[in-house]
Amino acid sequence: MQQLAKDTNAWAxxxxxKCTATCPIARAGSDYSPRRHVLATNLGQEEIAREPSLFAxxxxxxxxxxxxxxxAYTPLVQKLRxxxxxxxxxxxxxxxxxxxxxxxxxxxxxxxxxxxxxxxxDLKTEPKEGAVFLWTxxxxxxxxxFPEFGLATVAGTRAAVKVLNSLGVTPVxxxxxxxxxxxxxxxxxxxxxxxLAKHNVELVxxxxxxxxxxxxxxxxxxxxxxxxxxxxxAKIRVQHLTxxxxxxxxxxxxxxxxxxxxxxxxxxxxxxHLGVVDAPREVLDQVPGVELNEMSxxxxxxxxxxxxxxxxxxxxxxxxxxxxLREAKATGADVLVTACPKCQVHLACAMKDxxxxxxxxxxxxxxxxxxxxxxx
Amino acid sequence: MTQQATxxxxxxxxxxxxDPRIVVFACNWCSYAGADTAGVSRIQHxxxxxxxxxxxxxxxxxxxxxxxxxxxxxxxxxxxxxxGDCHYIFGNERAVEQFEKTRNVVKILGIEEERIRLEWIxxxxxxxxxxxxxxxxxxxxxxxxxxxxxxxxxxxxEAPEGGPCLTGEHGPSDADADAGGx
Numbered sequence: 001m002q003q004l005a006k007d008t009n010a011w012a013x014x015x016x017x018k019c020t021a022t023c024p025i026a027r028a029g030s031d032y033s034p035r036r037h038v039l040a041t042n043l044g045q046e047e048i049a050r051e052p053s054l055f056a057x058x059x060x061x062x063x064x065x066x067x068x069x070x071x072a073y074t075p076l077v078q079k080l081r082x083x084x085x086x087x088x089x090x091x092x093x094x095x096x097x098x099x100x101x102x103x104x105x106x107x108x109x110x111x112x113x114x115x116x117x118x119x120x121x122d123l124k125t126e127p128k129e130g131a132v133f134l135w136t137x138x139x140x141x142x143x144x145x146f147p148e149f150g151l152a153t154v155a156g157t158r159a160a161v162k163v164l165n166s167l168g169v170t171p172v173x174x175x176x177x178x179x180x181x182x183x184x185x186x187x188x189x190x191x192x193x194x195x196l197a198k199h200n201v202e203l204v205x206x207x208x209x210x211x212x213x214x215x216x217x218x219x220x221x222x223x224x225x226x227x228x229x230x231x232x233x234a235k236i237r238v239q240h241l242t243x244x245x246x247x248x249x250x251x252x253x254x255x256x257x258x259x260x261x262x263x264x265x266x267x268x269x270x271x272x273h274l275g276v277v278d279a280p281r282e283v284l285d286q287v288p289g290v291e292l293n294e295m296s297x298x299x300x301x302x303x304x305x306x307x308x309x310x311x312x313x314x315x316x317x318x319x320x321x322x323x324x325l326r327e328a329k330a331t332g333a334d335v336l337v338t339a340c341p342k343c344q345v346h347l348a349c350a351m352k353d354x355x356x357x358x359x360x361x362x363x364x365x366x367x368x369x370x371x372x373x374x375x376x
Numbered sequence: 377m378t379q380q381a382t383x384x385x386x387x388x389x390x391x392x393x394x395d396p397r398i399v400v401f402a403c404n405w406c407s408y409a410g411a412d413t414a415g416v417s418r419i420q421h422x423x424x425x426x427x428x429x430x431x432x433x434x435x436x437x438x439x440x441x442x443x444x445x446x447x448x449x450x451x452x453x454x455x456x457x458x459x460g461d462c463h464y465i466f467g468n469e470r471a472v473e474q475f476e477k478t479r480n481v482v483k484i485l486g487i488e489e490e491r492i493r494l495e496w497i498x499x500x501x502x503x504x505x506x507x508x509x510x511x512x513x514x515x516x517x518x519x520x521x522x523x524x525x526x527x528x529x530x531x532x533x534e535a536p537e538g539g540p541c542l543t544g545e546h547g548p549s550d551a552d553a554d555a556g557g558x
Contacts, residue, residue, distance in 0.1 A: 095437070095438075095439060096437050096438070096439025096440065096443075097439050097443065098437065098438045098439035098442050098443075098481075101439065101442035101443050101445070101446040102442060102481065102485060104446055105442075105445065105446050105485060105524050106485075108446075108524060108526075110486070110523040110524040111485060111486030111487055111523035111524065112486045113484060113485060113486045114483055114484055114485075114486055115484050117484070140484055141481060141484060144477065144480035144481045144483075144484055145438065145477060145481060147476075147477065147480075
């Protein structure tokens with residue numbers, strides 16, 4: 001516990017309570033208190049890791065950004081959850097834990113997945129080796145799980161391939177790809193995460209790729225921040241698709257796209273965890289005819305979709321989502337652009353509300369789709 | 377393999393050395409009672425399944441089926457009332473929706489589609505229950521162990537020794553007690 005307090009800088013906490021004051025779920029009315037968890041860690045109270053309430057944290061990192069003492073609360077909660085998991089305390093998984101089951105099955109190895117059904121003939125990809133590895137993420141699973149939302153998150157993945165093709169890149173898209181382990185890691189299941197991380201790093205190493213590009217904010221975070229120990233010195237650069245596009249912006253040939261007024265939902269993994277705020281905006285700025293109207297809270301201050309790790313979903317989460325969608329509508333934008341498929345899933349769920357659904361409904365697209373629709 | 381294991385074969389597992397572990401979800405009002413009918417009518421069928429009773433087939437969301445596979449099941453059968461017979465009017469329609477989702481996810485995961493099945497069995501259809509169980513068991517046996525089969529899963533849901541038994545001998549007896557109260 002002492003080591004944990006040191007590693008996460010919890011010692012530096014001076015009990016100001018800013019974290020609890022900024023915490024989106026506390027603001028929505030929950031009695032969740034990050035400050036209390038930090039205090040308990042400092043006091044060495046092991047029983048804090050037995051509290052199921054740990055899984056209420058959205059891990060959105062808003063408190064990390066606001067903390068004047070630079071306490072890393074989100075990493076702290078991750079470690080506490082690992083302790084909780086070891087003590088057989090698990091989140092009450094939404095969707096009955098179906099997604100966790102899928103992730104654990106992937107971690108155990110098992111079958112050859114049939115995950116590339118979305119690949120069209122006009123998309124050029126390499127099955128095994130190449131310089132750029134496109135980490136697709138699990139959009140095909142989300143679409144299979146949530147047909148009632150009428151979403152096609154896989155369209156973002158398809159668009160990513162299309163955009164890379166237009167840059168003359170034939171990315172590696174592998175059927176051997178497995179879940180990056182992001183959600184299991186944040187659920188406290190480190191053993192399964194390790195199994196996935198080792199498999200995935202091996203897969204990319206064998207492909208000879210120098211750079212992993214992903215349209216998913218969570219995969220980007222996990223690859224860049226959590227895979228470090230498994231890379232074994234291998235030089236693999238990890239970039240979110242928007243970062244890659246900024247780097248290659250000179251080669252991007254775009255004409256007037258179909259979308260006009262848009263607003264941007266910063267995925268918490270991208271803006272706060274990785275500090276990538278400008279890249280998606282620069283990309284949108286490059287698309288002719290796209291006018292970006294910022295929401296009242298944007299960048300590192302933006303509200304998250306409130307469902308990051310499939311470990312929590314309650315009335316507070318719904319309230320956060322509704323609030324966020326109201327903000328998006330208030331900008332006058334026609335399209336809400338995101339850079340993470342999970343934002344789409346969770347905000348689409350909020351739009352299903354039978355009473356205020358119409359009021360807060362807005363078309364959503366991945367940033368890759370916006371770029372792809374404007375390709376020459 | 378499949379041909380050997382007909383409903384008349386007393387112990388088909390012995391021939392192939394592989395007895396699948398099958399999880400059967402059955403609704404309280406029709407399918408579970410159907411199994412009961414099979415039992416009291418002494419209809420012989422293969423015993424390699426474990427039954428989980430739920431109030432309505434509409435309750436069986438993808439998580440249940442996926443969890444069964446995660447825990448090492450070789451096949452999962454979901455059963456409920458015939459359309460129009462649902463005790464909750466439209467629960468089985470929900471079951472179809474949920475099963476479609478499950479089917480899509482299972483397919484992406486690389487589990488053979490033949491390992492899952494949705495069947496409507498009424499309380500009177502004891503014969504039908506036995507047929508479905510035999511057919512499905514043979515089908516899964518032909519596929520071999522699930523790619524996610526685990527050694528320790530055998531212990532969790534171990535088939536009773538002594539070859540095929542009558543369903544009426546266990547499980548459904550509590551159904552009698554429960555049904556009496558309704």
